[in-house]
Amino acid sequence: MLKIEQLTKQFGGNVAVNSVDLEVKQGNITAIIGPNGAGKTTFFNLISGTFRPTSGRLILEGQDVTNKPSYQMARLGVARTFQTTKLFEQATVIDNLIVGHRLRTKTGLLGALFRTKQYRQEEEKCREKAMEALRFVDAEQLAHRPVANISQEAKKRVAIALALATDPKIVLLDEPAGGINADETNGLAELVRKMKQAGYTVCIIEHKMQMIMNLADRIMVLNQGAKIAEGTPSEISRNETVIQAYLGGAYHA
Numbered sequence: 001m002l003k004i005e006q007l008t009k010q011f012g013g014n015v016a017v018n019s020v021d022l023e024v025k026q027g028n029i030t031a032i033i034g035p036n037g038a039g040k041t042t043f044f045n046l047i048s049g050t051f052r053p054t055s056g057r058l059i060l061e062g063q064d065v066t067n068k069p070s071y072q073m074a075r076l077g078v079a080r081t082f083q084t085t086k087l088f089e090q091a092t093v094i095d096n097l098i099v100g101h102r103l104r105t106k107t108g109l110l111g112a113l114f115r116t117k118q119y120r121q122e123e124e125k126c127r128e129k130a131m132e133a134l135r136f137v138d139a140e141q142l143a144h145r146p147v148a149n150i151s152q153e154a155k156k157r158v159a160i161a162l163a164l165a166t167d168p169k170i171v172l173l174d175e176p177a178g179g180i181n182a183d184e185t186n187g188l189a190e191l192v193r194k195m196k197q198a199g200y201t202v203c204i205i206e207h208k209m210q211m212i213m214n215l216a217d218r219i220m221v222l223n224q225g226a227k228i229a230e231g232t233p234s235e236i237s238r239n240e241t242v243i244q245a246y247l248g249g250a251y252h253a
């Protein structure tokens, strides 16, 4: 579904992502793991069009999408979640979803300023999509609550709903289980499984290894920007390079 070829991003002299190849298969959950600073978030920023690669190619369903900006990638079906700190705390959950949808998929503001008929129709469609996404993540009952008044776990679900409201084919989840407790982590893992069952292709960055080992179809391991391993969870947990470089030899599946 998404072919990533020799993707590279340099910041000055620092190579954050170094010639990474990966094939994200349709309907799979692909995890990207690695120590802090390994290049995981930069990798997501590259495939979502947030950053332009220094070199390399991105092929989405056979189409070359290298260098497309993020709003075009969103329209083409690649959506990413952001940290929950990017939500508007004082706005309601549903308004966050509607505004988020527009920010991610539109460029012009004229329609919004003049509230054209087309704009109003689109807004209504957005609202329906947003409610559908909230139902999917089991947060429909929170629609009219300000984000500031909901739990951290609920914010995580809202962040996922925000991505789902753009009707993506591929959803990039950046640490969906960061900063929440074990029970809530299990609930989120269930949600990711439900996404897969619903036909979404999922890429996930997550530090919680147990969760990843139980969820992922494939895992790619990054270290200092480079891919050092790729395989199924059981292959990765037995990979000597991974155990040494990433897990410091202390991890046993």
Ligand SMILES: Nc1ncnc2c1ncn2[C@@H]1O[C@H](COP(=O)(O)OP(=O)(O)OP(=O)(O)O)[C@@H](O)[C@H]1O
Binding pocket: 011, 014, 015, 016, 034, 035, 036, 037, 038, 039, 040, 041, 042, 043
């Ligand atoms: N906008 C930027 N400008 C300059 N350097 C950056 C930028 N974004 C990331 N980097 C650098 O790129 C490298 C990879 O960072 P990145 O955030 O992608 O790693 P990560 O694997 O996501 O880490 P973490 O698990 O801590 O989130 C780091 O050395 C970081 O300092």
